[in-house]
Amino acid sequence: MSSSASGAVASARAPLVPRSRAPSRAADERARRARRLGLRAIALGYLALLLVAPVAMIFYRTFAHGLAPVWHAVSAANAQHAFWLSLEVVAIAVPLNTVFGIGIALLLERGRFRGRALLGMLIDLPFAISPVVVGLALVLVYGKTGWFGNWLAANGIAVIFSVPGMVLATAVVSLPFVARETIPVLHELGTDSEQAAATLGASRWQTFMRITLPGIRWGVVYGVVLTTARALGEFGAVSIVSGRIEGQTQTLPLYVQDRFENFDITGAYAAAVVLALLALATLLAMNLLTRHTRPGEAVT
């Protein structure tokens, strides 16, 4: 109230207007600057305490005694086995989810059929389900006493407590990524070029390979990066279906837990750092790809 009254008085005396308003504008500017710095300090402080400091700490603790113990720990036979097993599972689950993810995206974005919304929900279900429940669910279908247990046993197919089960578990938890990243790109791409190609006599497969796939490739690649990161790090579901047999069905994340619980902190930290480095590489890849896929979201 009082400031507007003084403003009215000031405007009556024309020459004084700029001088009387100037200090309040400067004060405003100072207040705004203080607010901005304050918010920045809170946001960065929160991130530093929650994210950066803990991750930096584990690198520090791992390498505090030099490279030799770390090298010794990661070259242990079980660590090596866990690492290669993780890669094996990822190498099967990720291509499967990529192919089917593109298929799902095409079906959801281009298909018009009953139950489309239902299919969309089904795809997202793995995001709402605990990994532990995924593991349980697979045991109930493919385990010894599960729905297909007898049939699988009769045909000599091992799923639970062996690699196929671990691949299944990994595929379930990382299922939605490729489809979810591809759908918006497909939407953006539209159907004009595809229709033109079809009119010019291209087969469906030719149209897909020469028009659709090049158009959506960055979305797919982004989805593949997310799928790989999730697949490599999966713990809960794989923990249940693998049986955690040392040197046999132990992936790298399971190996971290095993070492930690056996008080081999050096071994646990070394394996955790390997996984953390892979995560940082993923982050870098995501960041480079965001420029291709979502220019609007990229922060300058």
Next chain:
Amino acid sequence: MRRLSAGAWRARGGSALGRGLLGIYLSALVLLPVSAVLAKSTTGGASAFWREISNPEAVAAIKLTLVVSAIVVVTNAVFGTLIAWVLVRDEFPGKRIVNALIDLPFALPTIVAGVVLLALYGKGSPMGINVAFTRASIALALLFVTLPFVVRSVQPVLHELDVSMEEAAASLGAGPATILRRIVLPSLTPAIISGVALSFARAVGEFGSLVLITGNLPFKTEVGSVYVFGQIESDNLPGAAAVSIVLLLAALAVLAALSVLSRWRSGHVV
């Protein structure tokens, strides 16, 4: 978009063979397993289901999961929005790196998240803080793994938000609190709500990051997913399935409720 003819539809939706394979894949991975959990949870009828979920240890675990998840998502709503604001509206050196780091919890394996948090906030912490085996450790781990959800859903909306509205309000004498409450927050609410919903679903099911840091003490730090894990290990599959269904329903209910709320809010704002 106009409706496509049957022929064109097939051309876009893929071949019959492709659709068949997709159906088998999704059934094998999602549909059958989820149905199996549902079937297992009710094998003994409604009374057996009730007995399993009303067992005191299960009740304690479910309650703890829901309460801590609620606390975590409210914290996420506040700090996530604040971080998004700083990343969009502020300028400072290293902003790109900070922006990239937000996704770290999504990229980092959950078991590593647990190890990492224990390295700083566990026994022998250089900061003198030891949350290991306490309920605070659950909140800490959940805050870590769910951090990106609200930030990433608010950021693009804030990016699109027209600053001229805020400037107009300021020139009309509105203070920063009024601008925030009347102009900024109403536009961000749907995005905050959707981020909160995803955080909640993730928090309720989280397992890997909690295994090492919480100690899994029944009635104290044992959350729902850890309880389910224990029941599987001790071969009580109906019990594991029943509590799984409760957790899943809780996550889905919150997702559905918040999606309705968000639609209702945005309907009022726009």
